[in-house]
Amino acid sequence: MFSSASVRRAAILSVATLALAACQAGSGDPAPDATASATATASPKPDVAIFESGPDSPLGYGLQVPAGATQLGPLSRIRSEQMIKTYAPDLQAAQAQRDADRREDLAERRAENPDEVVPVPVPTPDVRPSQDSFNPLEEQPRPDTVISTMRIDGSPTVxxxxxxxxxxxxxxxxxxxxxxxxxxxxxxxxxxxxxxxVTGTTADDREVRVVVNVDPGNVETRTSAPSALRQPVMTLQIRYVGDVREGQRERESSEIGEIAEISPDVDPEGLIWPSMDLDAPADTPLVDGFVAPEDAIILLSGFSPQFVELTTDKAATADLLAQRWVEERIEGEVAKDVAVELNEVNTTYTGSSEDGTYYRATYVLSARGNYVLLRVYPPDAPR
Known part of the structure; x- marks a missing residue:
């Protein structure tokens, strides 16, 4: 898996010296037509096997990647808007105390050495990746939302x-x-x-909401989204929805009850999973018209809900791509939150358009590489 307790936070943040690289964006219809899709077989598929996590890989709260599915890229770990709002007063107080301590220290130095020229502190430059957004706090709140993107390789029903x-x-x-x-x-x-x-309470009394979405591909054109390998794709989002502060007191349990056995011959009740002829090409417009830049590899994508998971060679490229994607789709300031956990840094950019469409871009810097998850949420969709 992507996490390793032996890797320390300082090793991650050293990647911030990587040079910035440009990113591209385009526009178009998210649903490709059959003639455009026909070009997909002409270009070789990128080898994404090194970015795959197989069955039994942990997803959180005791859930695992089910047999017959493959997770692409790492989990995206996000602080919800409610969590950020709840801890905002704590952050402001900690920042105010830090600034007061610095002023007091500066005044003492000047009083002890009147002739010494004491430099005035300058703002820390914006580097990529940034430090944790709640770094001034002694304990930073852990992300309360986890997202996984999976390709279904086995029987979709099962x-x-x-x-x-x-x-x-x-x-x-x-x-x-x-x-x-x-x-x-x-x-x-x-x-x-x-x-x-589904919203419910775990055995250790944690209130959790789970959202599962499955996209079989475009039924009319018999075309899967880029890098789906003509298979259905599944997204899983888990969010703790209980009292925000109470949820930080201890980590969730990984113990769950007895799991019902699903027969390989389970009855789909007459429903049919449509077969796809091919994948759409990599330059297909996705997630509100976005076209993946040539220096990025699409690990997985879906038409409904709209999402794309990418990987890039450079950390700064991925971070800037995520930020610009949101900036280009909203008016006003983009919200940014950075969560640092062991050997991973999750930087999330969010914003809403005038019609209430919500855009979320998460850049994950891990020991395995640089990843970006772009996701569009309709106004009434849970997030």
Missing amino acids: VVLRMMAQISAMLPGADVPMRLTEMCTETDMRITGCTAE
Whole structure:
């Protein structure tokens, strides 16, 4: 997996000296047509195997990547808006105390050595990656949201229901859908997408919301999103939704109840997972018209919900790409939050457009590489 407790925070932040690189963006329709998709077979597919995490890889709260699925890139760990708002007064107080201490120290130095020229502190330059946004606090609040992007390589019905069975075991008593007909939309019995939103309480009394989305690809053009390998893609988002401060007192348990066995012959109740002929090309417009730059590799993407997971060679390239993607889609200031945990730095940029569409870009710097997750949330979508 991507985490290693032996890697220290200082080793990560040294990557900040990497040079800035340019990024590109484009516009267009997120759903490719069949003629445009036909070019996908002409160009070689990038080898993304080194960025894959197989079954049983931890997702949080005891959940794991189900057998038959593959996670692409690392988990994205994010502080919710509610968490940032809750801890904002603590941060302001800590910053004010730090500034007062610096002024007092400066005054003492001048009083002790009237003839000494004491330099005035200058603001710390903006480097990439930045230090933790809550660095002035003795203990920085841990991210309360985790996102995973997965490709379904096995039977989609079995994989999806295995995921739901885990959620049911994690949230005993919650109303968890365990049939495709409860989760999926269809046209002529062909599945066009699946969504499940479940809120419940874990065995250790933590209130959690889990959102699962599955995109089989564009049914009309029989085209999968770039790098989906003609397979359905699944996104999983887990967020702690209980009292923010209470949730920081101790880490969540990884113990869940007994997981129901899903038969390989489970009945899809007449629903059909549509077959895709090919993947859309890498220059297909995604996530609100974004076109991946040539120096980035698409690890996985989806049309609905709109997301793309990328990797780049340079840390600063990934960070700047994430920031600019949000800046180009909203008016006003982009919110930025940096969360540092062991050998990973998660830098998240967010903002909303006038119609309420929410844009979230997370740049993950890890020991394995540099990753960017771009995600579009409709106004009524949970985030």
